[in-house]
Amino acid sequence: MGKLVGMEVALAAAEAAALCRFEVAAVYPITPQSHVAEHLSDIVNDGRVDASFITVEGEHSALSAVIGASATGARVITATSSQGLLYMGEVMPIASGMRLPIVMIVANRAVSSPINIWNDHSDIMPMRDTGWITIFAENGQDAVDMVIQAYKIAENRDVMLPVIVTMDGFQLTHVVEPINIPDQEEVDRFLPPYNPYATLHPDRPISMGTLGMPEIFPEAQKAKDVALVNSIRVIKEVWDEWERLFGRKYEAVETYRTDDADVALLTMGSMGETAEVAVDELRRQDVKAGLVKIKLWRPFPFEDLKKALKGIRVLAVTDRAVSFGGPGGPVFSEVRSALYDEDVRPKIANFIIGLGGRDVQVGDFVTMVKRAAEGKLAEPYEFYGVRG
Amino acid sequence: MTTATLSPTIVQNFDLFAPKLVDREEYFSWGHRACQGCAEALAIRLMCKALGRDTIITNATGCMEVISSLYPTTAWKLPWIHVAFPNAAAVASGVEAGLAALHRKGKIPDKRVKSVAIGGDGGTMDIGFQSLSGAMERGHDILYVCLDNEAYMNTGIQRSSGTPFLGATTTSPAGKKISGNQVWKKNVMEIMVAHNIPYAATASPSYPIDFMNKVKKARAIKGPAYIHCLVPCPTGWRIPSEKSIQYGRLAYETGVFPIYEVEDGKYRFTLPVPEKRRPVEDYLKGQGRFRHVTPDQVKLIQERVDVEWEALLIKMERSKSYTEIREQLKK
Ligand SMILES: Cc1ncc(C[n+]2csc(CCOP(=O)(O)OP(=O)(O)O)c2C)c(N)n1
Numbered sequence A: 001m002g003k004l005v006g007m008e009v010a011l012a013a014a015e016a017a018a019l020c021r022f023e024v025a026a027v028y029p030i031t032p033q034s035h036v037a038e039h040l041s042d043i044v045n046d047g048r049v050d051a052s053f054i055t056v057e058g059e060h061s062a063l064s065a066v067i068g069a070s071a072t073g074a075r076v077i078t079a080t081s082s083q084g085l086l087y088m089g090e091v092m093p094i095a096s097g098m099r100l101p102i103v104m105i106v107a108n109r110a111v112s113s114p115i116n117i118w119n120d121h122s123d124i125m126p127m128r129d130t131g132w133i134t135i136f137a138e139n140g141q142d143a144v145d146m147v148i149q150a151y152k153i154a155e156n157r158d159v160m161l162p163v164i165v166t167m168d169g170f171q172l173t174h175v176v177e178p179i180n181i182p183d184q185e186e187v188d189r190f191l192p193p194y195n196p197y198a199t200l201h202p203d204r205p206i207s208m209g210t211l212g213m214p215e216i217f218p219e220a221q222k223a224k225d226v227a228l229v230n231s232i233r234v235i236k237e238v239w240d241e242w243e244r245l246f247g248r249k250y251e252a253v254e255t256y257r258t259d260d261a262d263v264a265l266l267t268m269g270s271m272g273e274t275a276e277v278a279v280d281e282l283r284r285q286d287v288k289a290g291l292v293k294i295k296l297w298r299p300f301p302f303e304d305l306k307k308a309l310k311g312i313r314v315l316a317v318t319d320r321a322v323s324f325g326g327p328g329g330p331v332f333s334e335v336r337s338a339l340y341d342e343d344v345r346p347k348i349a350n351f352i353i354g355l356g357g358r359d360v361q362v363g364d365f366v367t368m369v370k371r372a373a374e375g376k377l378a379e380p381y382e383f384y385g386v387r388g
Numbered sequence B: 001m002t003t004a005t006l007s008p009t010i011v012q013n014f015d016l017f018a019p020k021l022v023d024r025e026e027y028f029s030w031g032h033r034a035c036q037g038c039a040e041a042l043a044i045r046l047m048c049k050a051l052g053r054d055t056i057i058t059n060a061t062g063c064m065e066v067i068s069s070l071y072p073t074t075a076w077k078l079p080w081i082h083v084a085f086p087n088a089a090a091v092a093s094g095v096e097a098g099l100a101a102l103h104r105k106g107k108i109p110d111k112r113v114k115s116v117a118i119g120g121d122g123g124t125m126d127i128g129f130q131s132l133s134g135a136m137e138r139g140h141d142i143l144y145v146c147l148d149n150e151a152y153m154n155t156g157i158q159r160s161s162g163t164p165f166l167g168a169t170t171t172s173p174a175g176k177k178i179s180g181n182q183v184w185k186k187n188v189m190e191i192m193v194a195h196n197i198p199y200a201a202t203a204s205p206s207y208p209i210d211f212m213n214k215v216k217k218a219r220a221i222k223g224p225a226y227i228h229c230l231v232p233c234p235t236g237w238r239i240p241s242e243k244s245i246q247y248g249r250l251a252y253e254t255g256v257f258p259i260y261e262v263e264d265g266k267y268r269f270t271l272p273v274p275e276k277r278r279p280v281e282d283y284l285k286g287q288g289r290f291r292h293v294t295p296d297q298v299k300l301i302q303e304r305v306d307v308e309w310e311a312l313l314i315k316m317e318r319s320k321s322y323t324e325i326r327e328q329l330k331k
């Protein structure tokens, strides 16, 4: 049944990890993730879970320590933001290459420079190709549910990959929302104890993280890609099970009022809720607008996206990060490439918005949709509302 | 300094007979790809014998990981993990924390399994220094063994902070204007001592029983321990491969690399102390990496070694264990 509480989302995400009975946490503080680190520490030091919290001296070590712990067969959690995530960068593809079911909470924040603690997606985007399953939370309930689901997905024998649950810093992590926190028994029923495939233990010595020569390296890379691509099946199964048990539905691509829509917005993360209000406003103004929200970033849900965009004539893709000198924002290039082989495909506009915490309001989304629908775009992408 | 020069009382020392007691099991298998005469590989072999099977090794990137883990082969009969270059200590702390959690919950058999990290001088003293300091400061029950061959050998003999003064490497070459490494070797052993860990020691595979005894002692300690092991590298030092053991001895006999331990704050020599140290020249000569060193520079090195040796002697004589000091304060 769970319990409806009003709770700060960062704390709720940590509570979700506690419900999963994590055994080792290694987290280094960074705004806006710090409340996760602090709350995990509270949980451990109050004895609410039987776990160790390693107060590492940096994020590189945070991820390294949870790799070590995960390799012994422990269930682990880490969390970070921005510079911290980039600092983990070296270890990110190692975690996925070693096929360890680590779960990481990322509180999205802009990366320097200039230094800026506020929200955008410029930290998570460079991690796109590191082989982690990456799921975007839109609200507090997503954050809690997705953290619990993440362990079930990661630890599935057909997956065995690390998972990032990413949530917008401040805009999501620091707001107090009504959230249904599942009961411990419910979570225990949903998530059995981690049953590792292979662990570091003297009773069965194995070597992990060995050297791969050109004769085997590409096969290892392909195996990781195949695992990631195929994980979408498990992710959907887990979401189906979640819906059966908890009554809340999750989809790789969610739609809002797209059935008869002519023009649609596309968002990832917490701005989806603002965009919904904008769609309602546009509908009041007789604009046949809809909204498409990508929740699963890796593996990229190609088929779900194509299905969601059926009948859409114009699509306004919003990006919260820049691919400097590239074809447009990272979401835009992904979406456009996904549709390339379609006979009928929408015209796509790209608005780069909300960098470093710049506010994006309902009216802004309304304007973006109208401009895209009229075909008035600065090609190929536009820094919406940015001076200079 | 050989056993022949030792006092007769030392013959009663059990340690001298210990070779017979050394584990015959090879936990670090033959057939790995190390160079001939690699003292780093030898040190690992000895270390593993002293550690025994209930051990998990975390290996920093470097020669040892490369020569021992070429997929699908492995030289490791102990559970072993390699993650990256800078983070062996962090990974080993995670291994320890993971084991502890699983042990508490009864998910793994009830026995003590030691988490041991190994890294080269680069992986320990330079890029891995932060994670080493963090792991030691946090008090994990881990042993860290630095296998110091005084350069980044794996990538082609580049200078590290472990490279000795004037040592020629590929990034501190003996050039016409600047000749060799221009700064003195970083003393990581003392930095570890300053972390107030229960046990820190220097060692050498040229003194195998001493080294193994230290590994055993460090393994038994509940808490962080550090062993700094000097491992001559024939390829990097430009010495004949059959001389690596000899150069390890010369490093001690000249005082270039003192072998000692610091337990609970108390300094102690663990090998018979040479009555008269050999001149550093005995150690420098024959090593291609010091070929360019001038007689004046040899004097400079000698002077530095003399000063450091004296400074160490003072610590040997004056230092007291924290337990002793505590007792004293009570009185
Ligand atoms: C982050 C990073 N930087 C650089 C390297 C390249 N690298 C691999 S091993 C190594 C040197 C290893 O030297 P050391 O730790 O002394 O070990 P040795 O090979 O001498 O035993 C370097 C520079 C790397 N693997 N990772």
Ligand SMILES: [Mg+2]
Binding pocket: B120, B121, B122, B147, B148, B149, B150, B151, B152, B153, B154
């Ligand atoms: Mg080295």
